[in-house]
Amino acid sequence: RKEVEQDPGPFNVPEGATVAFNCTYSNSASQSFFWYRQDCRKEPKLLMSVYSSGNEDGRFTAQLNRASQYISLLIRDSKLSDSATYLCVVKGPTGNQFYFGTGTSLTVIP
């Protein structure tokens, strides 16, 4: 079983739409969670960390459900510039290994 699983999409949404991405992780002892954004043929860039209480950064909201081992990312009022691949990342409970999902592709259409 993979450490982190994501729906690869693609998600094609119109500008202004709200879109949600989900991710599950296998190790219940994991403690740190992140969403990264990766543009085509570029490096991943940290979008936001995910905290137990949930957190918001402008149009982006991340939530963590430890009981279900589930992480989500909600993007409101989608912009064309939001088009990218969104990677769910989980830090292993011990050591310093980070596990990446395969990424979810988003295209925002004019």
Add this chain to the structure above:
Amino acid sequence: DAGVTQSPTHLIKTRGQQVTLRCSPKSGHDTVSWYQQALGQGPQFIFQYYEEEERQRGNFPDRFSGHQFPNYSSELNVNALLLGDSALYLCASSSPDSHSYEQYFGPGTRLTVT
């Protein structure tokens, strides 16, 4: 404030050859991790270096080795290249003092093995 840098940006090698990739971490960071990203996949952890030693290793064969220098820069070496080693190799730096464990990635080296 210089971010993470990697060299070269692109590389073409033949099966069986050896390759060395280089990484300089973000200013103030002393920990370097290397990842392999195949097309259409997420990055896969190769190993992490801290205080010039390999601190943790992912599920990669011994053909993959590395080194960290006193200035915190790092090298990734791959011997006996296989076609399947073609990928984007990413370096990420972080500070172990950071409780957030956030990593910052370099632009990557795109390796093609023919």
